[in-house]
Amino acid sequence: MINKAGVLGAGQMGSGIAHVLAQQGIEVVLFDIAEAQLAKAVSGIEKNLERQAKKGQLESAAIPAIMGRIRTTQAMEDLADCDMAIEAVTEKEALKLEIFRKLDGIVKAGAILASNTSSIPITRIAAVTGRPDKVIGMHFMNPVPVMQLVEVIRGLATSDETFAATTALVAKLGKETAVSADYPGFIVNRILIPMINEAAFALFEGIATVEDIDKGMKLGTNQPMGPLTLADFIGLDTCLAIMNVLHEGFKDSKYRPCPLLVKMVEAGYLGRKTGRGFYTY
Template identity: 60%
Template sequence: MDIKKFGVVGAGQMGNGIAQVAAMSGVDVIMNDIKSEFVERGLATITKNLSRSVDKGKMTAEEKDAVLKRIRTSTDLKDMAEADFVVEAATENETLKFQIFRDLDKVCPENIILSTNTSSIPIGRIAAQTKRPDKIIGMHFMNPVPVMKLVEVIRGIATSDETFKTTWELSIKFGKTPASSEDYPGFIANRVLMPMINEAIFCLYQGVGTKEDIDTVMKLGMNHPMGPLALADLIGLDTCLAIMETIYDGFKDSKYRPCPLLRKYVEAGWFGKKTGRGFYEYK
């Protein structure tokens, strides 16, 4: 399948990053969100990222302008009817995602693949909201999208081989390295990552070490580029909690229980970098 127009639902941290890499690959993009201020903010982030690349000599000003011209903003989900392939990158909220997929199923032609950037919600449950379960697949980009090379491609129980092949090839076209995962809560990336982050939070909660000590041990001892608590702040503590709850609900295994301190921070509105306060403070 030749993908010439790519739809992105959600213009936030993940959505605008996905829109950027798609446009940089030469594909026309429709970036959608529910409010014009959200899509404008997303476009401003893309512009800032591209300007930084120009300043570093990684691209020319003309190339930057060409990328931006390929991105069209939208606040009407019906615009997705024009797309050859759609990825949903809304907040990690099951109810919201289910409604988006029900709406996309009505709007988009029946031959169009609808993918989701979900971090943990089972693909089969999302596919069940539609009349095209064979064309529903997970296309999980990593944050920050323009920098991270991985795309986790997750096939649900009904996902067709053709849908998988198209998504895999599209990931490569976007300059990413795809990896295949079966449809279990948390998939591969977050089933491994989130319990590690959660255990780091337990270490802080139980006074095993300070946040700085915990992050230093993981950076210098395990050669991680950043510590788990700083990484949690970057991902968003609300997102971390949502993922841990999904994994815990899926397996009912106590090793996946979210740390009470994580829940306490989220309830206080301390979501991390995006709110200015998480395990660390951000000015």
């Protein structure tokens, strides 16, 4: 039973995960190294809850109790008594491995260590801990309060008990589980990110404009947004990081990142979060 959970990283994904956990009655310790990011996350969660209340998805009177279940900290040691810790930091392997090494020495024995990684192998992450049977992938979709899917990824050593506790938590959050084997990109990003990369190639090779590529995919395949709009929403740096994981993991040229995508990231054109990507915001 997960009664108290730590969330590491107070960015868009981490704050969303904290939001849904607290909304379902779970005590949350939200960790980040930046005090300003923690303040931004708390403010954002409260605004999102108020938005839910206006839509009739939540009673306004419940908001103070939900917010009261979220505690913020800049000290990882404050996660010591959590039943589960969910890492949701930047998609950089070295950083994640460092965090899991530290977590393993801090969080109580028997607690589950989960990663919200969208592409990095769980077995590799688990190997730096002394509890690989308690390590699992728990990939939430963005925006977390809205999206109904969580990819659950078992590492080579993940126990049946850890898997059962994790899928039970997903159900408690009112979401659906999709189970993936532990290979780069898992299910969603193994399919999605190469599509975005191919859209970038179509632009790079002069096949069509940004607008026509997105229009073609929206109206031609009934997607809610075109792949280049979606790339800007995800962040071009994140898209490139996942393509690199796929390319390195499978050693297959079909996963080669588009040179245009690489150049845009080098230029700092990362999408919505920087005001410029395939579109200008």
